[in-house]
Amino acid sequence: xxxxxxxxxxxxxxxxxxDSIRKHPAIWYCSAFLLSLFGIMLPESAPGWxxxxxxxxxxxxxxxxxxxxxxxxxxxxxxxxxIFRTLMSLRAPIAIMAAFMILLHNGTYxxxxxxxxxxxxxxxxxxxxxxxxxxxxxxxxxxxxxxxSFTCVRKRMKGTIWxxxxxxxxLFYGLIYLxxxxxxxxxxxxxxxxxxxxxxxxTAVFGVYLICRVALYxxxxxxxxxxKYLRNIGVPIVAALSLFILLFKLPQENDAVTIEKExxxxxxxxxxxxxYQDGEWIGSALGYNDDITVLVAIENSIITDIIVLESSDDxxxxxxxxxxIPSKIISAQSTEVxxxxxxxxxxxxxxxxxxxxxxxxxxx
Numbered sequence: 001x002x003x004x005x006x007x008x009x010x011x012x013x014x015x016x017x018x019d020s021i022r023k024h025p026a027i028w029y030c031s032a033f034l035l036s037l038f039g040i041m042l043p044e045s046a047p048g049w050x051x052x053x054x055x056x057x058x059x060x061x062x063x064x065x066x067x068x069x070x071x072x073x074x075x076x077x078x079x080x081x082x083i084f085r086t087l088m089s090l091r092a093p094i095a096i097m098a099a100f101m102i103l104l105h106n107g108t109y110x111x112x113x114x115x116x117x118x119x120x121x122x123x124x125x126x127x128x129x130x131x132x133x134x135x136x137x138x139x140x141x142x143x144x145x146x147x148x149s150f151t152c153v154r155k156r157m158k159g160t161i162w163x164x165x166x167x168x169x170x171l172f173y174g175l176i177y178l179x180x181x182x183x184x185x186x187x188x189x190x191x192x193x194x195x196x197x198x199x200x201x202x203t204a205v206f207g208v209y210l211i212c213r214v215a216l217y218x219x220x221x222x223x224x225x226x227x228k229y230l231r232n233i234g235v236p237i238v239a240a241l242s243l244f245i246l247l248f249k250l251p252q253e254n255d256a257v258t259i260e261k262e263x264x265x266x267x268x269x270x271x272x273x274x275x276y277q278d279g280e281w282i283g284s285a286l287g288y289n290d291d292i293t294v295l296v297a298i299e300n301s302i303i304t305d306i307i308v309l310e311s312s313d314d315x316x317x318x319x320x321x322x323x324x325i326p327s328k329i330i331s332a333q334s335t336e337v338x339x340x341x342x343x344x345x346x347x348x349x350x351x352x353x354x355x356x357x358x359x360x361x362x363x364x
Contacts, residue, residue: 283357
């Protein structure tokens with residue numbers, strides 16, 4: 001549902017601000033860039049609801065993708081509709097705004113992901129490798145596409161060359177879907193069913209666009225019969241595929257993860273009275289996608305081990321938090337520790353789950 005909400009929001013803003021975008025595009029370009037930058041630099045002290053919105057719609061590129069989809073659909077909408085006229089006249093500025101947002105998003109996460117993967121020696125699954133390759137190609141394609149979308153640059157180019165270059169945007173759109181399908185499909189196999197709805201929506205949106213765009217091309221080449229046939233056959237197939245993704249259970253990986261550590265020999269003053277009861281205590285708290293469940297082992301009122309029993313948060317981001325947060329808690333004997341950069345929600349989820357377990361272990 002995040003994509004649909006982002007599409008509705010973006011369309012309303014564009015319709016209401018149509019004249020402003022047309023007259024002052026530079027202001028909107030800067031606003032898009034600053035909004036994306038704000039998503040990356042959002043302080044950890046920000047309210048949880050704000051972090052959730054910014055992460056879901058800005059930091060992860062959902063709003064930028066929605067803007068690109070509006071640019072895509074502008075060409076296939078009914079020519080007499082107001083939305084068609086608005087989007088067609090603003091395709092270039094909308095695409096540039098989306099590009100500023102997605103370039104900052106992709107570039108930052110690309111550097112952050114590979115740096116963490118290198119330092120932490122994290123192996124990538126095949127879908128993650130494909131998604132990373134898509135990200136690289138998208139960045140390489142988007143740079144020339146964005147530069148040539150500026151009116152001052154377009155006027156200096158030959159029309160035929162400009163059109164040929166802009167056709168690369170179709171490849172870019174395809175890479176967006178492939179990138180999303182790899183990452184969402186990986187989450188579905190790990191048991192995160194919420195991603196089935198998201199992938200079904202992406203499949204419907206991109207699939208319908210593909211069918212309608214090819215049908216429009218056939219119609220322009222005086223193949224109206226083939227165009228109509230493609231629409232009549234293709235759209236139901238896309239709908240059926242989206243429904244299949246939504247309703248059918250796909251093979252799932254066992255997503256339970258564990259951490260094995262040697263007990264840490266920490267001591268407390270003999271005069272101190274025990275705070276926690278000895279034993280193993282289970283706690284849960286919300287991470288990014290769903291609840292994170294941990295087991296906290298306590299001996300002589302000291303936290304000796306923390307095991308993550310269950311989580312459906314995105315890898316490798318969750319792995320970064322899982323590898324660092326438990327050891328920090330054990331070393332500090334406190335949950336007042338720093339979160340892991342790039343895995344804030346997962347870090348906080350583990351910390352809250354441990355706090356939940358410790359509350360159960362407190363002596364009454």
